[in-house]
Amino acid sequence: MKEVEEFDKIIALSNELRWQIGDDFHDDLTEAIYADAAKIVKKTVVQNSQKGTLGIDAKIDSIVTSKIWGFPLMLFLLGFVLWLTIIGANYPSAMLSSLLLDIVHPFLKESTAAIGFPWWLSGFLVDGVYLAVAWVIAVMLPPMAIFFPLFTLLEDFGYLPRVAFNMDSLFKKSGAHGKQALTMSMGFGCNAAGVVATRIIDSPRERLIAIITNNFSLCNGRWPTQILLATIFIGAVVPETYSSIASLSAVVGIAVLGIFFMFFFSWALSKTVLKGEVSTFNLELPPYRTPVFWKTIYTSLIDRTLIVLWRAIVFAAPAGAVIWLICNITLGNESIAAHLVHSMDGFGFILGLNGVILLAYIVAIPANEIVIPTILMLTVMVTGISAGSGSGVMFELDSVSATADILKAGGWTLLTAINVMLFSLLHNPCSTTIYTIYKETKSLKWTVVASILPVIAGFIITFLVAQIWRIIF
Amino acid sequence: MKTTPKSACETCAHHSLDAVKKLGVDITNVDFVIALAGNPNTGKSTVFNALTGLRQHTGNWPGKTVTRAEGAFEYNQKKFKLIDLPGTYSLMSRSEDEEVARNFILFGKPNVTIIVVDASRLERNLNLTLQILEITNNAVLCLNLMDEAQKNNIQIDTRSLSKELGIPVVATSARSKEGIPELIATISDVALGKIICKPHKIKNIPPQLEEAIKKLSTAIQNQYPTVSNSRWLAFRVLEGDVHIIEALKTGNFS
Numbered sequence: 256m257k258e259v260e261e262f263d264k265i266i267a268l269s270n271e272l273r274w275q276i277g278d279d280f281h282d283d284l285t286e287a288i289y290a291d292a293a294k295i296v297k298k299t300v301v302q303n304s305q306k307g308t309l310g311i312d313a314k315i316d317s318i319v320t321s322k323i324w325g326f327p328l329m330l331f332l333l334g335f336v337l338w339l340t341i342i343g344a345n346y347p348s349a350m351l352s353s354l355l356l357d358i359v360h361p362f363l364k365e366s367t368a369a370i371g372f373p374w375w376l377s378g379f380l381v382d383g384v385y386l387a388v389a390w391v392i393a394v395m396l397p398p399m400a401i402f403f404p405l406f407t408l409l410e411d412f413g414y415l416p417r418v419a420f421n422m423d424s425l426f427k428k429s430g431a432h433g434k435q436a437l438t439m440s441m442g443f444g445c446n447a448a449g450v451v452a453t454r455i456i457d458s459p460r461e462r463l464i465a466i467i468t469n470n471f472s473l474c475n476g477r478w479p480t481q482i483l484l485a486t487i488f489i490g491a492v493v494p495e496t497y498s499s500i501a502s503l504s505a506v507v508g509i510a511v512l513g514i515f516f517m518f519f520f521s522w523a524l525s526k527t528v529l530k531g532e533v534s535t536f537n538l539e540l541p542p543y544r545t546p547v548f549w550k551t552i553y554t555s556l557i558d559r560t561l562i563v564l565w566r567a568i569v570f571a572a573p574a575g576a577v578i579w580l581i582c583n584i585t586l587g588n589e590s591i592a593a594h595l596v597h598s599m600d601g602f603g604f605i606l607g608l609n610g611v612i613l614l615a616y617i618v619a620i621p622a623n624e625i626v627i628p629t630i631l632m633l634t635v636m637v638t639g640i641s642a643g644s645g646s647g648v649m650f651e652l653d654s655v656s657a658t659a660d661i662l663k664a665g666g667w668t669l670l671t672a673i674n675v676m677l678f679s680l681l682h683n684p685c686s687t688t689i690y691t692i693y694k695e696t697k698s699l700k701w702t703v704v705a706s707i708l709p710v711i712a713g714f715i716i717t718f719l720v721a722q723i724w725r726i727i728f
Numbered sequence: 729m730k731t732t733p734k735s736a737c738e739t740c741a742h743h744s745l746d747a748v749k750k751l752g753v754d755i756t757n758v759d760f761v762i763a764l765a766g767n768p769n770t771g772k773s774t775v776f777n778a779l780t781g782l783r784q785h786t787g788n789w790p791g792k793t794v795t796r797a798e799g800a801f802e803y804n805q806k807k808f809k810l811i812d813l814p815g816t817y818s819l820m821s822r823s824e825d826e827e828v829a830r831n832f833i834l835f836g837k838p839n840v841t842i843i844v845v846d847a848s849r850l851e852r853n854l855n856l857t858l859q860i861l862e863i864t865n866n867a868v869l870c871l872n873l874m875d876e877a878q879k880n881n882i883q884i885d886t887r888s889l890s891k892e893l894g895i896p897v898v899a900t901s902a903r904s905k906e907g908i909p910e911l912i913a914t915i916s917d918v919a920l921g922k923i924i925c926k927p928h929k930i931k932n933i934p935p936q937l938e939e940a941i942k943k944l945s946t947a948i949q950n951q952y953p954t955v956s957n958s959r960w961l962a963f964r965v966l967e968g969d970v971h972i973i974e975a976l977k978t979g980n981f982s
Binding site: 261262264265266268269272273275276280281283284285286287288289290291292293295296298299300301302303454457541542544547 | 814852854882884885892903932940951968976
């Protein structure tokens, strides 16, 4: 008890002293520190002239952060990075899928049959687990191996803080913190990483806004879905010469729409449940630094690409197993999957989607990367068309046109594609992100809000689009 | 690669990199704990990587590191554990990243704290440096990004800077690994007590305030004889920092 008394004495003393020294205590201390710092610098630093890289930096900044060129340049850079990703990923993707799916998969099937595996075991392991993993590698690895290094080069160059600078006034207007631009950018790679990055935001209110709205940044698990659907359906609407520019614009459009929703919900939250003042902050614009090119490529491949790929594989394997099981276990005369699909078809139609797509989004909660293979597999099973490796098998089709044929056979129209692209942007975060949100907020309530809010937005938007579309066409 | 003639220091055995072993994440049985602090975007993570051989992701924007990263290296048969703290402008505010940094320097009792500063922006960076020197006695100033400072025609007299701050100053360009061997040797010397620091304490404080701080820090020192930075604790208690007050109440400084 003596210790508590002593502690109380210290607090009492400090209260008394605080009374004596007055309110300016903090300012006095800060001023004293700055005065000391200025004195030391005066004695030790010689600035010869203002020349040097500062001048060049200022020139670059006058363009990059200008009112006229700032935003177009941002869109152009985003489009350019995506264009390189789409073009560059095509060939390695085709090579990987022909290797993993046309060569290794039949080989595994034959080997397991030769060893004498029962059909259900080889089906479960080879058609479920292996194929899910192979698909994720074939589809995910090439775009990530291009997108991440390019993004990292921009980051090392010093572009991200300029993005934050450009968007600061928009964030301010929506009642959010300007540093949210940085966490939003991280979200374009991975939402879980974006949520962790919100620690740079001091105010708990603004940090919550940043966490809840991070999911509106299209993450790398969703880029391939957007790119694939835009290529198949949007690119086909226009003459062939313009098809790649049309699909690219559609993908950039979805990403920009995501940013719009991010601002809208930030604004809505700050006007309702998360009211408060916008805090001011200093953001240093760091000097532009020429990235150490090969080192950056190497570290971003090792640190980001492989880690994210590994995560996708870890989630794809059990998901593949689940898909195989629900497609091969029957209740009555239909598989579990067919029951689920049919029960959700009605609701799906209202949203301009279908039961297959909704079921795929439930199966793919662990990882957005596996949405498309799940959709393809379920479509084949429900429509009974013979393509790929057949019922209950997740597969990749070598050419984009074969994928298109399956989807069209499954009743897909341009409306379905547009609404899947919208729903891919506006649905719950993946389970890793949800867990990360819980860890960061330590609040069940906010975790639920962050998970449900985008789904509701997705339902509303796809519903509206479907109704308007059906009235017009 | 530019080849420069070796200076006398570089050929000296004391500075030889042969005695350095990068241990990555192997942080068992360490002899010394070293904290790496500094303003955002001064290259802390790059210094961290250069010392440990790890590839902690670096990026050219303030706030890249939000959690602490750990790694280790060995020098002259002594093992050093290195902790990369989130970059902060000050230790006096309450955001989560700043608290991670502050609590570690204050309660983690590192043997040496490396303060990484941007040589081109020394004055602004000294704000944090002077605050850290209030908390801890054993520190090394890593004057990083010297290559950029030279490009901007900024000259820094490292010897008088060292004298002013009362701690060793090492000029580095961590991206090209320049100055890293000297930094390692200096860290080791401070950890082993071969270099004794006499850190600068904040001057220019109004006399009335100085007196109040003295009274309070004496009271704290009497009650908690083990704390080494009662003066800083007094500053914080006076400011009504709830975390520090809680720590004093529970006597739990970890």
